[in-house]
Amino acid sequence: MKSALVLGALWGGMAAMLFAAATPGPYAWYVSRAAGLVAYVALSASVLLGLLISSRSGPRFLPKVAVFEMHQFLAVLGLALVGLHAGALVFDHTVNFSIADILVPFASSYRPGWVAAGVARAWLSAAIAASFWVKKRIGQKTWRTIHFGSFAGYFLALVHGFGAGTDSHVPVVYWMYVVSAAAVVSLTIFRVLAARSMRAKSRRPAGRRTVAPSRAPGAPASLSS
Amino acid sequence: MATRYWRTKLAATIGAGGLLIGSVALMAAEGVPAAAQPGSANGATTGGGDIAVTTREGASQPTRSDERQSRAS
Numbered sequence: 001m002k003s004a005l006v007l008g009a010l011w012g013g014m015a016a017m018l019f020a021a022a023t024p025g026p027y028a029w030y031v032s033r034a035a036g037l038v039a040y041v042a043l044s045a046s047v048l049l050g051l052l053i054s055s056r057s058g059p060r061f062l063p064k065v066a067v068f069e070m071h072q073f074l075a076v077l078g079l080a081l082v083g084l085h086a087g088a089l090v091f092d093h094t095v096n097f098s099i100a101d102i103l104v105p106f107a108s109s110y111r112p113g114w115v116a117a118g119v120a121r122a123w124l125s126a127a128i129a130a131s132f133w134v135k136k137r138i139g140q141k142t143w144r145t146i147h148f149g150s151f152a153g154y155f156l157a158l159v160h161g162f163g164a165g166t167d168s169h170v171p172v173v174y175w176m177y178v179v180s181a182a183a184v185v186s187l188t189i190f191r192v193l194a195a196r197s198m199r200a201k202s203r204r205p206a207g208r209r210t211v212a213p214s215r216a217p218g219a220p221a222s223l224s225s
Numbered sequence: 226m227a228t229r230y231w232r233t234k235l236a237a238t239i240g241a242g243g244l245l246i247g248s249v250a251l252m253a254a255e256g257v258p259a260a261a262q263p264g265s266a267n268g269a270t271t272g273g274g275d276i277a278v279t280t281r282e283g284a285s286q287p288t289r290s291d292e293r294q295s296r297a298s
Binding site for chain 2: 004006009010015017020026029030031033034035037038041042065066070071073074081086110
C-alpha cells in the first residue's frame with residue numbers, strides 16, 4: 001500500500017507530464033526543460049547524500065539507513081526525470097529530436113557535444129542504478145568501480161546543463177549549478193581526505209610492529225592526526 | 226525499494242512534482258526563447274541565449290510574434 005502510494009505518485013506524475021508534453025503547442029519543450037532541471041536537482045542531492053555516506057559524515061539525527069535509502073531513491077527519481085526529459089523531446093517540435101538523437105551520443109545536430117554529454121550521463125545513470133539490484137551478483141569491487149562513475153556522471157550532467165540548457169543564463173538556474181558543483185567538489189575533497197585518514201588509522205597498529213621503521217617521516221601519519 | 230521511509234520518499238516525489246509543475250508554468254508564461262532554436266544565431270554553438278536581447282533594443286525576451294515567425298520558418 002505504502003509502496004503503491006510512492007510509486008503511484010511517481011509514475012502517475014510522469015504519465016501526466018508526458019501527456020501534457022504530447023498536447024499540441026510548446027508544452028513538450030517546457031516539460032523537457034523543467035524535467036531536466038529537476039532531474040539535475042535530484043541527481044545532485046543523490047550524489048551529495050552518497051558522499052555523506054561514504055565519508056561517514058551524514059547528519060547525526062538521521063539514521064544511516066535513511067540517508068542510504070534517500071540516496072538510492074533520489075537516484076531512481078532523477079533517472080525517471082531524465083526519462084521524462086528525453087521522452088518529452090520526442091513530442092517536441094521546437095528542436096525536432098528523433099529517438100536516435102536522444103539515445104545515441106553525437107547523433108543530434110542541435111549542440112551535438114553538449115547533448116552527447118547528457119546522453120552519456122543518462123546511460124551512465126542507468127548503469128549505476130541497475131548496479132544496485134545486481135550488486136550481489138557482480139560483487140562489491142565491481143559495484144564500487146561502477147559506482148565511481150557517479151562522479152563522471154555528475155560532471156557530465158553539469159556540462160550538459162550549462163551547455164545545452166536554454167535556461168543556464170537564468171540567475172536562479174546559474175547559481176543552482178554553481179552552488180551544487182561547489183558542494184559536490186568540497187564534499188569529494190572531504191571524502192578523499194576522510195578515506196586517507198581512515199586508512200592511515202587502520203594501518204597504524206600493525207605498522208608499529210612491522211612497517212613503522214621504514215615509513216617516511218610524517219607522510220600519511222600527518223593526515224590521520 | 227519504496228516501503229521504508231515512504232513518507233520521506235513521497236514528500237520528495239511531491240516536491241519534485243511541484244518543482245516540475247512550477248517550472249513548466251513559469252516557462253509557459255515566458256514562451257520559447259528564440260535562442261533555443263537551431264536556426265537562431267547561437268542555437269548551434271553554446272547555451273547562451275542572449276542574442277535576442279542584444280539584437281532587439283529594449284526587449285529582454287523574444288516576443289511571441291518572433292517565436293511564431295521563427296517556428297514558421
